[in-house]
Amino acid sequence: MPKITYIEHNGKEHVVEAPVGQTVMEAAVKHAVPGIDADCGGACACATCHVYVDPEWLPKTGEASSMEQSMLDFANDVEDNSRLSCQIKLTSELDGLVVRLPKSQH
Amino acid sequence: MPTADRGPKHEVAVTTNEIKRIIIIGAGQAGGETAQRLRQAGFKGDITLIGEEPVAPYQRPPLSKAYLLGKLTMERLLLRPASMYAEENIAFLPSVKAVWIDRAGKKVRIEGGRELPYDALVLATGARPRRLPLVGADLDGVHLFRTAADADAIRPDFVAGKKLIVIGAGYIGLEVAAVARQLGLEVTVVETAVRPLARVTSPEVAGFFLDEHTRQGVRFVLGGQPALIKGKDRVTGVGLADGGELPADLVIAGIGVTPETTLAQHCGLAIDNGVVADAECRTSDPNIFAIGDCASRPMAHYENRIARLESVHNAVEGAKIVAGVLTGQKPHTVEAPWFWSDQYDLKLQIAGLFQGYDHVAFRGVMADRSFAAFYYKGDRLIAVDAVNRPGEYLGAKMLIQTGRSIPSNIIVDESKPMKELVASAR
Numbered sequence: 001m002p003k004i005t006y007i008e009h010n011g012k013e014h015v016v017e018a019p020v021g022q023t024v025m026e027a028a029v030k031h032a033v034p035g036i037d038a039d040c041g042g043a044c045a046c047a048t049c050h051v052y053v054d055p056e057w058l059p060k061t062g063e064a065s066s067m068e069q070s071m072l073d074f075a076n077d078v079e080d081n082s083r084l085s086c087q088i089k090l091t092s093e094l095d096g097l098v099v100r101l102p103k104s105q106h
Numbered sequence: 107m108p109t110a111d112r113g114p115k116h117e118v119a120v121t122t123n124e125i126k127r128i129i130i131i132g133a134g135q136a137g138g139e140t141a142q143r144l145r146q147a148g149f150k151g152d153i154t155l156i157g158e159e160p161v162a163p164y165q166r167p168p169l170s171k172a173y174l175l176g177k178l179t180m181e182r183l184l185l186r187p188a189s190m191y192a193e194e195n196i197a198f199l200p201s202v203k204a205v206w207i208d209r210a211g212k213k214v215r216i217e218g219g220r221e222l223p224y225d226a227l228v229l230a231t232g233a234r235p236r237r238l239p240l241v242g243a244d245l246d247g248v249h250l251f252r253t254a255a256d257a258d259a260i261r262p263d264f265v266a267g268k269k270l271i272v273i274g275a276g277y278i279g280l281e282v283a284a285v286a287r288q289l290g291l292e293v294t295v296v297e298t299a300v301r302p303l304a305r306v307t308s309p310e311v312a313g314f315f316l317d318e319h320t321r322q323g324v325r326f327v328l329g330g331q332p333a334l335i336k337g338k339d340r341v342t343g344v345g346l347a348d349g350g351e352l353p354a355d356l357v358i359a360g361i362g363v364t365p366e367t368t369l370a371q372h373c374g375l376a377i378d379n380g381v382v383a384d385a386e387c388r389t390s391d392p393n394i395f396a397i398g399d400c401a402s403r404p405m406a407h408y409e410n411r412i413a414r415l416e417s418v419h420n421a422v423e424g425a426k427i428v429a430g431v432l433t434g435q436k437p438h439t440v441e442a443p444w445f446w447s448d449q450y451d452l453k454l455q456i457a458g459l460f461q462g463y464d465h466v467a468f469r470g471v472m473a474d475r476s477f478a479a480f481y482y483k484g485d486r487l488i489a490v491d492a493v494n495r496p497g498e499y500l501g502a503k504m505l506i507q508t509g510r511s512i513p514s515n516i517i518v519d520e521s522k523p524m525k526e527l528v529a530s531a532r
Binding site for chain 2: 026030043
């Protein structure tokens with residue numbers, strides 16, 4: 001199972017293993033990683049699962065869809081590597097993925 | 107809407123550090139989130155979570171969408187893995203019904219007679235789907251739609267060629283109709299009002315969804331009065347008041363819900379369209395809180411008028427508020443209400459409360475299946491229905507939340523990006 005490292009805004013790290021096919025958001029929520037609320041459960045309706053993808057992983061996570069991009073336009077503290085974690089599906093290629101959480105979700 | 111009369115408060119609330127035992131009645135999204143958020147906020151005392159369903163708290167919205175379509179498993183609907191409740195030292199009691207609240211003795215009695223003491227009690231009892239008040243409503247093949255068990259009971263009959271009658275054209279009814287069409291059922295929607303979604307959106311947006319479903323092959327009987335459900339052991343059709351009859355292999359009723367307030371009523375809490383709660387979700391008893399579908403509370407962005415919302419936002423927000431109050435943490439900043447519905451490839455996202463609007467402005471056109479309807483009361487933006495327009499949805503939500511607005515003649519100008527408009531709003 002792919003391993004994902006979530007780094008909270010205060011630097012605290014959480015390493016989670018999750019099955020392929022789950023999203024980066026689901027894996028965080030199911031392991032109670034603080035800072036990813038994901039109130040809507042992945043319906044792309046709330047923008048509370050915003051993460052920064054570690055730059056070296058960007059080629060593997062792919063790009064945000066236009067729907068996701070429109071949501072990110074209104075999220076707080078958006079950077080070039082911002083994604084909604086409910087829209088990143090885990091693949092075996094993403095084993096080792098590192099994402100950081102924004103200040104607004106601290 | 108009337109301002110709630112909370113009556114005299116005889117009881118004195120115990121202070122935060124005296125709270126050692128919290129009981130949550132109702133293990134839906136509101137109850138489940140409360141338990142989880144209390145632990146996240148550092149509450150070390152006892153948490154008991156009582157639920158009537160046999161499963162751990164799960165998300166209901168996908169039941170009428172991806173789950174019914176067979177695209178999501180129950181495991182993925184769970185808010186947290188079932189094992190986590192024990193790991194977090196949360197006493198989760200599934201398939202257990204609370205039958206009595208003793209406010210004076212601060213105890214909850216559960217079926218079987220056991221009594222559980224509390225310092226603070228959270229009512230998250232949800233709502234019950236309304237039953238069809240018709241002869242034949244108890245026949246096999248006639249379903250209500252609220253729980254995973256309801257969805258599971260329907261799924262074997264959700265196969266191509268079967269005739270489905272949906273009674274009620276609200277969001278649940280239309281979502282179920284959309285799934286059924288995608289699976290190849292013959293679908294007829296019967297609605298007593300002259301248009302679908304009459305309670306929840308404007309005639310214009312309702313018309314858009316009516317056209318969309320019609321194009322997808324759904325038949326509508328609007329202004330139709332179901333009179334009885336026909337069949338011997340199993341449903342064979344629905345008889346209408348005008349004498350018409352519609353053949354059916356199964357019937358699903360989506361005619362709204364009633365807040366589950368039985369326990370609250372029996373122990374004398376104030377009730378007015380749900381258990382009456384204040385901005386802290388406190389009921390007329392300061393040691394009892396009420397959240398989610400069962401409760402009404404003041405709407406911060408709408409002159410504190412009292413409303414009862416049936417939504418994920420409301421469930422989660424109630425949990426955040428209560429966890430904050432009970433642990434003495436900084437108060438949760440309330441959000442503008444938000445909702446969503448998925449039908450076919452349409453994502454409808456709603457922010458705010460549209461009731462009382464006096465005009466509506468459209469950005470984009472319906473024919474493109476991508477537009478937003480902005481609702482105004484005077485010059486104030488109060489709500490948005492956005493179809494495949496997430497930017498307009500989030501932008502409007504942000505404006506409503508911060509009490510800002512954009513004039514309706516400007517918001518419709520698509521040459522200006524939504525982000526720019528929101529930044530310039532005052």
